[in-house]
Amino acid sequence: MQKSFYQQLKLGVFVLTGIALLVVATIMIGQKQNLFGNSATIYAIFRNTSGLKEGNNVRFSGLNAGKVTKIEMIKDTVIMISLSINKDILTHIKKDSKAAITSDGLVGNMIVNIMPGSDSFGSVASGDTIQSFSRVSTDEILNTLSETNENAALLTVEMLKIAKEITSGQGLIGALVQDPKITQSVKATLFDIGKSANEAALAVSNLNAFINSFDQPDNLAGAIRDTVLANQLKNIILNIERSSAEIGQVVRQLNQTVKNADQAVINAKDGKGTINYLSNDPDLVTKIDHTMKNIDETVLEIRQSSQLLNQNLEALKNTWPIKNYFKKMEKTSQSK
Amino acid sequence: MNYDKRSLLSGIKAFIAETGDMAYFAGRFFREVFKRPFEFKEFLRQCYNIGNRSFLLVGITGFIIGLVFTLQSRPKMVELGADAWIPSMIALAIIREIGPLFTALISAGRIGSAIGAELGSMRVTEQIDAMEVSGTNPFKYLVVTRILASTLMIPVLVILSNFLALYGSFLVEYLKGEVSFRFYFDEVFRAVKYTDLIPSTIKTFFFGFAIGLVGCYNGYYCKHGTAGVGIAANTAVVKTSLMLFIIDFVVALITDILFLS
Numbered sequence: 001m002q003k004s005f006y007q008q009l010k011l012g013v014f015v016l017t018g019i020a021l022l023v024v025a026t027i028m029i030g031q032k033q034n035l036f037g038n039s040a041t042i043y044a045i046f047r048n049t050s051g052l053k054e055g056n057n058v059r060f061s062g063l064n065a066g067k068v069t070k071i072e073m074i075k076d077t078v079i080m081i082s083l084s085i086n087k088d089i090l091t092h093i094k095k096d097s098k099a100a101i102t103s104d105g106l107v108g109n110m111i112v113n114i115m116p117g118s119d120s121f122g123s124v125a126s127g128d129t130i131q132s133f134s135r136v137s138t139d140e141i142l143n144t145l146s147e148t149n150e151n152a153a154l155l156t157v158e159m160l161k162i163a164k165e166i167t168s169g170q171g172l173i174g175a176l177v178q179d180p181k182i183t184q185s186v187k188a189t190l191f192d193i194g195k196s197a198n199e200a201a202l203a204v205s206n207l208n209a210f211i212n213s214f215d216q217p218d219n220l221a222g223a224i225r226d227t228v229l230a231n232q233l234k235n236i237i238l239n240i241e242r243s244s245a246e247i248g249q250v251v252r253q254l255n256q257t258v259k260n261a262d263q264a265v266i267n268a269k270d271g272k273g274t275i276n277y278l279s280n281d282p283d284l285v286t287k288i289d290h291t292m293k294n295i296d297e298t299v300l301e302i303r304q305s306s307q308l309l310n311q312n313l314e315a316l317k318n319t320w321p322i323k324n325y326f327k328k329m330e331k332t333s334q335s336k
Numbered sequence: 337m338n339y340d341k342r343s344l345l346s347g348i349k350a351f352i353a354e355t356g357d358m359a360y361f362a363g364r365f366f367r368e369v370f371k372r373p374f375e376f377k378e379f380l381r382q383c384y385n386i387g388n389r390s391f392l393l394v395g396i397t398g399f400i401i402g403l404v405f406t407l408q409s410r411p412k413m414v415e416l417g418a419d420a421w422i423p424s425m426i427a428l429a430i431i432r433e434i435g436p437l438f439t440a441l442i443s444a445g446r447i448g449s450a451i452g453a454e455l456g457s458m459r460v461t462e463q464i465d466a467m468e469v470s471g472t473n474p475f476k477y478l479v480v481t482r483i484l485a486s487t488l489m490i491p492v493l494v495i496l497s498n499f500l501a502l503y504g505s506f507l508v509e510y511l512k513g514e515v516s517f518r519f520y521f522d523e524v525f526r527a528v529k530y531t532d533l534i535p536s537t538i539k540t541f542f543f544g545f546a547i548g549l550v551g552c553y554n555g556y557y558c559k560h561g562t563a564g565v566g567i568a569a570n571t572a573v574v575k576t577s578l579m580l581f582i583i584d585f586v587v588a589l590i591t592d593i594l595f596l597s
């Protein structure tokens with residue numbers, strides 16, 4: 001009885017261990033396939049799935065983000081792929097993220113690789129479709145390589161031909177390589193070029209020294225670089241400009257005056273106008289001269305009369321009642 | 337020439353007849369298994385014999401298989417620069433094929449021959465006849481319990497053996513490649529899918545059933561006295577091994593059609 005119970009106990013441990021290991025394996029595999037996790041489905045549309053299968057991994061920034069759950073052909077060039085994404089990672093996938101089908105390693109399974117988008121876009125939600133792009137397939141690469149190879153072969157043939165011509169001394173390069181005279185001439189030219197280069201270097205050095213002298217304030221260039229002096233020069237130039245404008249105005253007025261004078265001269269010559277009358281009539285001159293003499297006499301007489309008038313007025317100031325009036329006038333002027 | 341032809345024909349005929357007889361034997365098992373009374377104690381005893389007592393042999397074998405398999409494949413994988421693939425490759429090979437088949441073959445050698453010899457000796461010593469006379473159903477008591485125990489215990493043995501094999505493989509990787517336990521088993525469970533684990537686990541039930549059925553059949557119908565006991569044990573092992581490969585092939589075919597292709 002004891003033995004039987006002990007056997008049963010051992011059997012129980014044996015069976016339970018086996019079942020526990022099976023359960024652990026089941027859970028671990030399920031976790032790796034995101035079967036028990038909190039996941040959401042998003043979609044991507046491709047023209048070519050490149051051998052992708054349901055159950056293949058989905059990677060986001062190198063992390064395992066989920067699985068491919070469904071591959072559905074919508075049209076001949078439109079294949080919709082359902083991606084079951086772990087919700088912890090879903091929040092980091094932006095709406096402008098792009099999905100591409102790539103190979104996991106050199107000979108690995110195909111995977112869907114989601115490249116991160118920009119922060120300015122919001123996170124994708126369950127049911128959204130993200131953008132996708134197809135990588136260049138191996139066939140396309142091989143086709144391009146084949147074309148390149150053909151071109152390279154043609155190029156090689158041409159190069160060979162050119163190399164033969166050069167070797168045989170044909171053409172300019174052939175002559176250069178093969179003809180010793182040309183070689184010597186080229187050498188001499190190169191020597192001359194070297195010499196010229198040395199001289200040019202010297203000239204450049206002198207030029208540099210000259211340019212450096214601009215920094216010295218005791219010469220003209222240095223003075224020009226002085227900002228205070230430059231401002232003064234600017235002001236002077238402005239004044240000169242202003243003066244030249246005014247001179248221009250004066251010149252224009254002078255021109256007008258000269259024109260008028262010319263016109264007067266022309267008129268005088270033609271026997272027209274006041275000048276002509278004044279200059280050409282002798283009676284008028286005599287009359288004017290006579291009138292002037294009369295005026296002189298009259299002015300003299302007026303002076304004498306005014307002196308007499310002054311004397312009369314002085315006498316009047318000292319007479320009553322006018323005397324009182326003048327006193328009042330003096331007082332008023334003093335009070336002010 | 338005529339003799340050979342006759343012998344070949346009679347051989348084929350005997351094979352077909354035996355297959356039919358075995359099918360009848362299996363049919364009887366399915367009829368008896370659901371009928372009362374259930375021989376529960378005898379069933380548990382057989383479970384202990386088949387499961388616990390085989391565990392040491394199966395466990396050590398599994399551990400060594402994992403160890404050797406990794407040791408053998410590792411240099412070539414490292415040469416190819418694919419040493420990171422060793423855990424997943426070993427895991428898939430062990431869980432899908434090597435673990436179940438090796439465990440079943442070892443069990444066929446140990447359990448199948450033991451059942452064949454035990455029942456064969458009971459038959460030649462007329463113990464089975466005595467049971468029939470005493471009113472006990474020998475088929476139910478001897479055959480049903482053994483086949484049922486074998487069917488249920490072989491999967492448990494395979495699971496334990498698989499883990500020991502993977503542990504053996506990990507030890508090699510740990511010692512030679514300095515791979516951590518977590519990384520190794522992370523890679524293992526990343527590579528293994530339900531489409532690998534479920535068919536291979538279901539397969540082990542068929543393996544267990546075949547081991548029990550062929551062992552019981554050969555023992556139960558043992559002839560030719562005591563010499564027949566040895567023949568029964570030997571035949572049980574040979575036929576079971578052949579049957580295991582046939583079952584393995586059929587299951588692989590079905591799995592390929594349903595899950596892999």
